[in-house]
Amino acid sequence: MSKATIKQVAAEADVSTATVSRVLNDNGYVSPEVKERVFAAIAKLNYQPSAIARSLKQDKTFMIGVIAPDISNPYFMGISRGIEDVVGPEGFQLLFCSSDEAPEKETRLLQLLHEKRVDAIVLATSGGSAAAIDALIGNGQRIVLIDRRLEAGGETPALDLVAEDNASCAYDLTRALLDDGHVRIGIVNGLTRVSTGRERLEGVLRALKERGVEDKLLLYSGDFSTEGGMRAVRRFLREKERPTAIVSLNNRMSHGVLLELVRGGLRIPGDMAVASFGEVEAGQLLKEPRLYYVDQAPYEMGLRAGEILLRRIRGENGAHEPANEIFRHEIKQMH
Structure with a gap:
């Protein structure tokens, strides 16, 4: 059985495709009666909107890539949870990748996520990928560093950073x-x-x-x-x-x-x-x-990274200096 198209939904609801699009994207006024007809047509035809088409139109994929050295490490899991709790309610999903502390793999993952058109990348770098990062930034890719700084040198501009002292x-x-x-x-x-x-x-x-x-x-x-x-x-x-x-x-x-x-x-x-x-x-x-x-605070670091991500994706404070959030922790003793 072939998938229903937006044109078929429009014909079933007796409206234009533009009206169906406004209903789906909640963009612009549509009367309650027309909305009801559109949703009824969607349900009847089991219409599934194309995420790819929507992302091209909005110039967003609502996907954020996260590259960590080891995504099974509870520390990086805590950071990821903090990020997700901030960006998730805004409709963003996370794509998790593990570089295994391998610079070559990290470079490949950076390129892959960029090709997937993610809206931003959160990177805990394993080192050695400054040239790749520089190229991606030149192509407009947003990158926020977490936990680790880039190696010194090179021409890569300063990036947003959330790390520990x-x-x-x-x-x-x-x-x-x-x-x-x-x-x-x-x-x-x-x-x-x-x-x-x-x-x-x-x-x-x-x-x-x-x-x-x-x-x-x-x-x-x-x-x-x-x-x-x-x-x-x-x-x-x-x-x-x-x-x-x-x-x-x-x-x-x-x-x-x-x-x-x-x-x-x-x-x-x-x-x-x-x-x-x-x-x-x-x-x-x-x-x-x-x-x-x-006494580290990975979840709180993730929350802060999530806030920075949303600000960058929305284009807020674009002229300001990159964020540089450094967490200083206490020493505790387990008894």
């Missing part, structure tokens, strides 16, 4: 362990090609240097994964002089740290104290872990 939070997190008397500390860092990896390490090193113990640190460069946290612990435990505490600079790596410590029979914090950039739910299963963590 990574260096300050990592500094405070490390200070919490130093204040407890720990001197030899293992650091599990993420990818340094990514701004979060660089900035958080900067904060840790500043705290250690202030105490004059930077020469006692053990540094493991991970990949923001659970497995990376596990590998870091195995390496630290092979050291002749083990660390007495571990700072893990990402919630996924922190999960791996806790898993490996528990599997190895170590008590937390008796045998090894742990501090995490981001809360780790698994820590609640431990008995009095006294786990320090940065």
Whole structure:
């Protein structure tokens, strides 16, 4: 059975196609009696409006692309939920993509979303895609950065950014362990090609240097994964002089740290104290872990990103400087 067309609906309702269009788009006055005839014709013919045709006419697809390094990470899920709660009531849908921390894949996803004519892209970059971003912006694509900055250099103009004060939070997190008397500390860092990896390490090193113990640190460069946290612990435990505490600079790596410590029979914090950039739910299963963590606010960050998206899509405040929203979080301890 062939699909009904707008012309058939118009003929059934005895109105023009322009009137049917006004009813469907709620644009312009149409009398209640005529609206009733149009809706009756739509129901009778089971007419399905073309989303593609509507988007071409309105110059909008009502789709927003979201590219995250790992969409299964609760942190990025929280951000996405915040965005959705803002843009959803305005009729926008989200398209989720995971770059897997791979710059080449991120570049392909950026191009794909642009070809799909999404109204905007929210990007937590894995690094290395500045040239692709520059080209898309030149073609009119709206891009809002979340969590991560673009790498320095290049000609890419400043973009809207919603991120954390990574260096300050990592500094405070490390200070919490130093204040407890720990001197030899293992650091599990993420990818340094990514701004979060660089900035958080900067904060840790500043705290250690202030105490004059930077020469006692053990540094493991991970990949923001659970497995990376596990590998870091195995390496630290092979050291002749083990660390007495571990700072893990990402919630996924922190999960791996806790898993490996528990599997190895170590008590937390008796045998090894742990501090995490981001809360780790698994820590609640431990008995009095006294786990320090940065109390992140991904949902609130998503809400702010959603507000910026709507403003850009609507063309509001177009002449203003790009938004630069930086969240500073508290250090808390899990008891």
